Amino acid sequence: METATKHTKENKQALKNEVVVDIDHISKSFGNNEVLKDISLKLKRGENVVILGKSGQGKSVTIQCIVGLLIPDKGIVKVFGDDVGEMDADELKELRTKVGFLFQGGALYDSMTVRDNLEFPLTRVLKLTDQAEIDKRIEDVLDGVGLLDAIDKMPSDLSGGMRKRAGLARTMIVRPEIMLYDEPTTGLDPITSREISELILEMQKKHKTSSIIITHDMECAKITADRVVIMNEGTYIAEGSFDELKNSEDTLVRSFFNETT
Numbered sequence: 001m002e003t004a005t006k007h008t009k010e011n012k013q014a015l016k017n018e019v020v021v022d023i024d025h026i027s028k029s030f031g032n033n034e035v036l037k038d039i040s041l042k043l044k045r046g047e048n049v050v051i052l053g054k055s056g057q058g059k060s061v062t063i064q065c066i067v068g069l070l071i072p073d074k075g076i077v078k079v080f081g082d083d084v085g086e087m088d089a090d091e092l093k094e095l096r097t098k099v100g101f102l103f104q105g106g107a108l109y110d111s112m113t114v115r116d117n118l119e120f121p122l123t124r125v126l127k128l129t130d131q132a133e134i135d136k137r138i139e140d141v142l143d144g145v146g147l148l149d150a151i152d153k154m155p156s157d158l159s160g161g162m163r164k165r166a167g168l169a170r171t172m173i174v175r176p177e178i179m180l181y182d183e184p185t186t187g188l189d190p191i192t193s194r195e196i197s198e199l200i201l202e203m204q205k206k207h208k209t210s211s212i213i214i215t216h217d218m219e220c221a222k223i224t225a226d227r228v229v230i231m232n233e234g235t236y237i238a239e240g241s242f243d244e245l246k247n248s249e250d251t252l253v254r255s256f257f258n259e260t261t
């Protein structure tokens with residue numbers, strides 16, 4: 001009995017330490033523009049990592065490499081232990097059911113209601129056919145983001161913050177194990193930004209999702225991050241908790257916080 005308990009504890013610990021995304025010394029250039037210079041980052045199961053950096057530093061390129069939308073010139077990206085660069089089209093499709101990404105513009109089809117936008121990934125990606133299950137999933141996810149009342153609305157009838165929440169619901173509905181957020185609060189007022197950041201945190205706590213969050217928004221970083229990585233001129237210059245980096249002795253590191261807080 002004691003051994004069984006010990007094993008369970010060890011298994012839990014092993015799961016917690018499991019690296020779900022392993023970015024191993026990747027570099028990426030576009031012509032003469034060397035965007036990523038030997039970047040490495042490990043995301044553990046259940047962890048929220050925030051990447052902070054100024055505009056045009058290659059943060060979005062990094063997350064596109066994780067889902068195979070871009071292939072690095074050098075280095076390897078592994079997701080759940082599998083090399084993304086080696087995946088064929090079917091494997092990439094499968095990968096993208098486990099890795100949800102929310103890009104800056106959100107991801108809604110303008111010609112569909114909120115309900116139809118959410119039904120789409122369930123029937124097309126997960127191939128669900130049971131209408132009762134589909135309806136339940138849609139209602140649950142909308143309830144989670146506080147948008148149940150907007151179920152029959154068109155995206156054009158939603159505010160920016162509501163559209164962002166609907167986009168988040170659309171990504172979350174397939175229950176991805178990993179979430180990649182590219183500037184999730186950009187263009188939102190401070191109250192809505194805080195709501196979105198809290199939803200990201202809730203998603204982590206409720207579903208044990210592992211996430212990479214790219215942001216310029218210091219409050220979003222403070223709310224969501226277990227660990228912060230600072231990206232400057234194509235490399236990572238510092239890594240630590242939000243407070244550690246905010247109070248860093250390195251003036252360059254501190255400048256990322258001073259500019260916006």
Ligand SMILES: Nc1ncnc2c1ncn2[C@@H]1O[C@H](COP(=O)(O)OP(=O)(O)OP(=O)(O)O)[C@@H](O)[C@H]1O
Nearest residue numbers: 030033035053054055056057058059060061062183
């Ligand atoms: N597909 C592409 N083809 C050519 N250049 C690209 C491509 N994608 C990104 N770049 C270039 O890579 C650089 C980094 O872009 P990226 O979008 O990753 O920046 P970022 O750090 O996410 O900045 P922002 O916060 O402004 O989105 C930019 O100079 C951009 O022009």
